[in-house]
């Protein structure tokens with residue numbers, strides 16, 4: 234079957250990388266049929282849809298996922314919509330929504346929504362009604378590059394979650410906290426699965442731990458500053474995460490009773506977050522020495538660093554190798570580099 238994902242356009246590489254990582258760790262085989270700005274079309278095995286709801290729930294850089302029912306050139310859209318057996322799909326109330334992904338289409342979206350809605354109405358049982366507020370079946374149409382994709386929505390990603398959990402809305406706030414969306418994306422890039430253990434050795438206000446906790450990971454956080462430890466615990470409790478351990482420790486000397494499945498972290502940049510008077514490069518180098526022993530053999534680490542840090546230098550002589558990188562421009566003088574590391 235074919236599914237379409239409406240990807241966030243806020244970053245050129247992160248949304249696709251996140252989808253790939255999550256499908257991979259959930260064991261879903263896929264083939265990328267098409268990739269255009271903001272739209273990804275995948276072919277997945279027929280038996281996969283049951284697993285898709287868990288996948289959709291954990292994504293952060295995707296807006297919506299739908300199963301493709303019709304794929305045609307735009308001019309043939311209404312004709313094909315008339316021929317489609319809608320009574321197999323629409324069993325109770327429904328809505329049709331159209332999204333133009335570029336300026337090429339000549340369609341007026343609200344007129345097209347109305348026209349498609351009427352065609353469907355003529356092809357289903359007479360008691361079935363349109364419900365624009367909360368339909369049981371949501372028909373999504375996407376117009377892009379002269380083509381139309383029509384499908385049934387499988388799920389959408391809640392913007393509200395990422396908005397409600399913004400760092401300044403949590404009980405404990407400290408400048409330099411990471412956005413929940415990026416934190417979730419970084420967690421996903423490590424390919425961690427539900428029930429596995431994730432470590433953030435520079436946990437600050439606990440934003441990464443919260444996102445990992447929400448997708449069902451057990452979380453361990455440490456920070457050298459006791460104020461942050463207390464604050465992280467307060468934030469985790471506020472977000473309903475109970476399976477956590479957070480304690481005060483120096484990442485350079487960290488030891489744990491057993492290995493973790495993933496590490497996600499955002500160490501100090503030497504600007505806003507305290508490095509306790511130490512140069513970032515040395516802090517990173519020493520921390521990597523202890524962290525490489527704490528990660529399981531096939532585990533991944535996802536790390537946010539400033540562009541000016543020599544990450545290759547930091548990793549030299551360690552068991553880590555960079556497998557992918559994404560650059561996020563924060564402002565004129567800072568680009569964040571998100572790196573996924575594997576153990577060699």
Ligand SMILES: C[S@@+](CC[C@H](N)C(=O)[O-])C[C@H]1O[C@@H](n2cnc3c(N)ncnc32)[C@H](O)[C@@H]1O
Nearest residue numbers: 410411435437438440456457483484499501506
């Ligand atoms: C950039 S902040 C982390 C922000 C976090 N991602 C958040 O969303 O709040 C870096 C944190 O590293 C901590 N830190 C600095 N040196 C450390 C060390 N040697 N070991 C552990 N934590 C350290 C700081 O106290 C700070 O809370």
